[in-house]
Structure formats: structure tokens, C-alpha cells
Amino acid sequence: HQLPPTISATRSCFSAMAEMQDSHNEMELYSPNPEVRGMTCLNRDAFDKTIHVPVIKIKKEIINRLMKSLKHRLIQRPSLKRVIEDPKDDVNKLVLLDPYKVKSIDSFDESDHVLFKQFDVNPQVSQYELQLTYENFKCEEILRAVLPKGQDVTSGFSRVGHIAHMNLRDHQLPYKNVIGQVILDKNPGITSVVNKTNTIDSTYRNFQMEVLAGEENMITKVKENYVTYEFDFSKVYWNPRLGTEHNRIIGFLKARDVLFDVFAGVGPFAVPAAKKNCTVYANDLNPESYKWLLHNCKLNKVEKRVQAFNTDGRDFIKTTIKKELLKYADMPSAEEKPSLHIAMNLPALAVEFLDAFKNLLEEEPCNSFILPTIHCYSFSKDDDPLQDVKARAESFLGTTLEDCSMHLVRNVAPNKEMVCISFKLPSSVLFQRLSDTGEPESKRPRTAEAFPLPHVQQSRNS
Ligand SMILES: C[S@@+](CC[C@H](N)C(=O)[O-])C[C@H]1O[C@@H](n2cnc3c(N)ncnc32)[C@H](O)[C@@H]1O
Known part of the structure; x- marks a missing residue:
């Protein structure tokens, strides 16, 4: 189709962007710095990293109306603002785009171009130097980068009120404090991370546990089927x-x-x-x-x-x-x-x-x-x-x-x-059965009567 003149003029900018992005190894763009590998004590500053992402300028007064339509093209990172002020520009704001989705002007489809035309946007793409910090990485990305390559990274836990309860494997134990801290940082509402330390069931079925990060308080409150329960998770099942x-x-x-x-x-x-x-x-x-x-x-x-x-x-x-x-x-x-x-x-x-x-x-x-x-x-x-x-x-x-x-x-x-x-x-x-002599017939063979119960065969809960 015939592109409007303003959009055709910016095609070369998009192509330049695409080349710039191709030079990045896509897998590495969002992965933390290699220096974090093997870290056993969390150093959040070591996650600071500069990357380049595509950005377009949009007038302040129309930005809210355009954001919804551009939603799928925006950069997606934890705790990252996608719209930023340009101190040198009173009229426009910068909108950060997803470098994996916007590689050139061709990444925009016809409906985007119609929208740009309607709002008189010149979708000039430039590159923006974005400073990623620890906050902008996902839990799994951090743990995958820290733990030895090729080893299973399980960031899964059971949640019991404010407590994240983990069951770490042996190879994860040297990194247990980093794992605990990252789980704590990345999961709102979790204020304590514990690891199960006993393998044999205790009489009371409670876990021996070690606090990896956060508060020591194990008295917690949970809701199950709309009923509230409070208990000390370290002492009960x-x-x-x-x-x-x-x-x-x-x-x-x-x-x-x-x-x-x-x-x-x-x-x-x-x-x-x-x-x-x-x-x-x-x-x-x-x-x-x-x-x-x-x-x-x-x-x-x-x-x-x-x-x-x-x-x-x-x-x-x-x-x-x-x-x-x-x-x-x-x-x-x-x-x-x-x-x-x-x-x-x-x-x-x-x-x-x-x-x-x-x-x-x-x-x-x-x-x-x-x-x-x-x-x-x-x-x-x-x-x-x-x-x-x-x-x-x-x-x-x-x-x-x-x-x-x-x-x-x-x-x-x-x-x-x-x-x-x-x-x-x-x-x-x-019932004890009595024999003719009045003695209990404890050795008598027994059979059960029929009990009408709903049969739920082989159904399974998670
Ligand atoms: C698997 S938990 C079940 C708790 C609860 N009914 C539930 O569904 O979550 C088993 C409970 O049995 C208790 N228990 C263990 N041995 C027991 C025994 N010999 N007599 C009575 N209770 C016992 C434990 O303290 C634990 O609270």
C-alpha cells in the first residue's frame, strides 16, 4: 500500500534502528551482566546495564489517547516507565518501544499508520540509551543469571500468608541467600522466605525451616475457601x-x-x-x-x-x-x-x-x-x-x-x-459380636454392608 509521505520519509530511520537492533544478541538484551554469575551475596548494583531501545516522540496532549493503541508495541519490563519526559522538549514526551517488536518502520502495521496520520504523529524513531537496574529484571532472569549455567533454576514456592516456603535442591544451597532475597524483592506481600531443611516427616508434620531472607516472624494469616486461619507456620502443619x-x-x-x-x-x-x-x-x-x-x-x-x-x-x-x-x-x-x-x-x-x-x-x-x-x-x-x-x-x-x-x-x-x-x-x-455363650466373637470373618456414597473415581486436585 501507499504510505503517507511523512511515514515514507522516516522509513530510513526505522531501517537504521533495525540494523542497530540486529547487532544486539536478542537473548542477551534483557539478560543481566555476566559478572553476576556465581554471586552468593546479592549485589543489586551489579545488575545495572545500558541497552538501546527504540523510542518515538509523541505530543503530550495526545499521548494518553495513543497509548492504548500502541500497547502491544511498548517495552515490557518490571518497574519501568514507558513514557518519559525529555527535559529539552516541552511539547513532546518519549515513548519507549519494545526492541523485539519494533525493528523498522515495517514493524508498524496499517492501523498504526492510520493512527499516526489521524493524530498527526511523525513516527520518527530514534534510539534511546536506557539504564536497566535490578528492579527492571524479572525474578527468573536474575536467578538464571546467578546460578551456574545449565542447572535447574526453580524459583517456585508455596505461599503461606506473608511467607514464601521453598524446598531448595542441593545444588541451589550455595545461592540460598540470594535466592531468598530475590524472591522477597520480586513478590509483593512476601516478607519472609524460608527453606525446608528436614527431609523426614516429623510427628506433627511441621517443617524444620531456615529463614533465607526477611522477617523471622512465622505467625501468619491465610484465607482458604473464604475462611481465615492464623497459626505459627514453624510449629504446625x-x-x-x-x-x-x-x-x-x-x-x-x-x-x-x-x-x-x-x-x-x-x-x-x-x-x-x-x-x-x-x-x-x-x-x-x-x-x-x-x-x-x-x-x-x-x-x-x-x-x-x-x-x-x-x-x-x-x-x-x-x-x-x-x-x-x-x-x-x-x-x-x-x-x-x-x-x-x-x-x-x-x-x-x-x-x-x-x-x-x-x-x-x-x-x-x-x-x-x-x-x-x-x-x-x-x-x-x-x-x-x-x-x-x-x-x-x-x-x-x-x-x-x-x-x-x-x-x-x-x-x-x-x-x-x-x-x-x-x-x-x-x-x-x-460392634463386638457375641457368641451364643455371650463371649465376643472376635475371630469371626466379616463382610461389609453396602454404603451409598458418591463415587468420585480418579479425579484429582492440584
Ligand atoms: C497432615 S496434618 C493434617 C491437618 C489438617 N487436618 C489438614 O487437613 O490440613 C496431620 C495432623 O495430625 C497431627 N498428628 C500427628 N500424629 C498424631 C496422632 N498420633 N494423633 C493425633 N494427631 C496427630 C499432626 O500434628 C498434624 O496436625
Whole structure:
């Protein structure tokens, strides 16, 4: 097409620009100076770098109207102003363009030229000497430049309130303080960066951690499914990836149902269940979890509906759950019967606690007895994790589960899945059977009844 005369006249300027840009190695334009490689203590000044970028002058009074249309041609760098004052020019401002997108006048398309004509812009391109600083580099660019070439640069972290929680690999450890500081600098709202230092799970499932950068304070506040929790992240278990799973279980509950949470942590099942008007019995062995569980019940104004316990899960099953199951045994009418649910989220061990339900109650069930539904979590490294967890649950219950629902919660590590098995506790497990002589028939073979539960097979949360 025929270009307007003013634009044709500036074509040579664009070509000159293109040549200038071609002489740059594109990959290197935005990469930090090579001197930063191997830095183990962050020196932000070492990132200062001068590059040349295309720039056009646009009259101050029309600049705002043009910016939207030019959006895709503007330079994109963190914390970089794209429109700058020219101290020698009262009439125009300089607009910084993306050197990868504007190489010559041909980089502008017909609609740009129409726009320039409409606003009487002479798109004369000149080169501008731009001083890049540490602020103008992205987190990944900085870490890639600092860590040894060819090594994996993971800048990923889990966010728990103001804390960025990392799990650095051995080769990253010499650079841990730089990594921590860069994560802190580049992520608004993060004021502390920690690295997990233990590889073996502790009893309370909290992490041993080292502060890499920022504040030492580990008391943090998070929101999950619109519920607020506070806790000391260094002393209790919290996993920001379980929100969907917590919500899934809460979805099974309705007002006036009862939830027993054997391994309750700081309350991510207990508090939302109580908010749904359920009666909750929540337990955790860790005194710190128990403390923050109580705190979170108050924080969310549900303390009247939650009874908290600080004991071993087996003891909780054999005392509190046993006592409360009997209480719900004789409910007058079918409509008034709540459903009873038992959450057991301690995936490394929970199935092993299932045998605590064997022969828990002495009497034969009356007709109206409400059998609880158990939601028990487990890890599995088996090729068939669902079958593996089912088989292990059955072996601890001492019965086959004819009808249960299996849910693949998440992939925890390569070849390690977290699974939830839900089933109605068979009465044959819960009640001691008496023989004709009145003795418990503990060795009698058992089979489970059918438990109508929604089947969610192989669905997975992230
Ligand atoms: C994986 S966390 C789950 C916490 C919470 N339910 C959740 O979903 O986030 C397991 C919890 O079980 C607690 N715990 C570990 N061993 C226990 C035991 N023998 N009895 C009771 N609680 C235990 C830990 O302190 C931890 O808070």
C-alpha cells in the first residue's frame, strides 16, 4: 500500500534502528551482566546495564489517547516507565518501544499508520540509551543469571500468608541467600522466605525451616475457601494445596451433621464444618496445633460448635468418638438424624489407626443406629494407588469394603499419590459380636454392608 509521505520519509530511520537492533544478541538484551554469575551475596548494583531501545516522540496532549493503541508495541519490563519526559522538549514526551517488536518502520502495521496520520504523529524513531537496574529484571532472569549455567533454576514456592516456603535442591544451597532475597524483592506481600531443611516427616508434620531472607516472624494469616486461619507456620502443619480437598469433604456435610476430625491441625475441616452449623469434635496431638485450632474457632466465631481435644488419635477414637457415637444411637425420627463423618488426614499413618474402630462398641446396633462415614487419607507409591490404599484400609479394618469411594487427591512427588478413601464404617467392624455363650466373637470373618456414597473415581486436585 501507499504510505503517507511523512511515514515514507522516516522509513530510513526505522531501517537504521533495525540494523542497530540486529547487532544486539536478542537473548542477551534483557539478560543481566555476566559478572553476576556465581554471586552468593546479592549485589543489586551489579545488575545495572545500558541497552538501546527504540523510542518515538509523541505530543503530550495526545499521548494518553495513543497509548492504548500502541500497547502491544511498548517495552515490557518490571518497574519501568514507558513514557518519559525529555527535559529539552516541552511539547513532546518519549515513548519507549519494545526492541523485539519494533525493528523498522515495517514493524508498524496499517492501523498504526492510520493512527499516526489521524493524530498527526511523525513516527520518527530514534534510539534511546536506557539504564536497566535490578528492579527492571524479572525474578527468573536474575536467578538464571546467578546460578551456574545449565542447572535447574526453580524459583517456585508455596505461599503461606506473608511467607514464601521453598524446598531448595542441593545444588541451589550455595545461592540460598540470594535466592531468598530475590524472591522477597520480586513478590509483593512476601516478607519472609524460608527453606525446608528436614527431609523426614516429623510427628506433627511441621517443617524444620531456615529463614533465607526477611522477617523471622512465622505467625501468619491465610484465607482458604473464604475462611481465615492464623497459626505459627514453624510449629504446625499447613498445606496451601489442600483447599480443594477440604472443600470437597465439607461438601458432604449439611447443617446439624457431626464431624469428628481425628488429625485436625489448625482447623481446615473443623472450622468450615462448624460454619456450616455442624457439631464438631476436633483433635490434634500437637499442643501448638490445638492452641491455634482453638484460636481459629474464636477468630471465626464458631467456638460454641467445636469441642477441641489434644490427644493421640487412637485415644480420641476410643474415648470421644466412642462416647459420642453412642449418644447419636437413638435418634427419634429419621428426619432428625444427622450424618456422622470422621476425617482422618494423616496420610503417612492414618490407615493404621483404622483398627481402633474394631469392636469399639459392645452392644449390637439398634435399628436406628447411625454408622459414621470415614474419610481416611493415605499416600501410595503403588502402580495402582487406589487399590493399594483400599487393600491396606481393609487389612486394618479386618474386613472387605464392598462399597467405598476412592479419590485421588494430588500427586505429592514423582510416583507418590495422596488418596482419600471414604466408606461407611461396617457395623461388623464397629460392634463386638457375641457368641451364643455371650463371649465376643472376635475371630469371626466379616463382610461389609453396602454404603451409598458418591463415587468420585480418579479425579484429582492440584
Ligand atoms: C497432615 S496434618 C493434617 C491437618 C489438617 N487436618 C489438614 O487437613 O490440613 C496431620 C495432623 O495430625 C497431627 N498428628 C500427628 N500424629 C498424631 C496422632 N498420633 N494423633 C493425633 N494427631 C496427630 C499432626 O500434628 C498434624 O496436625
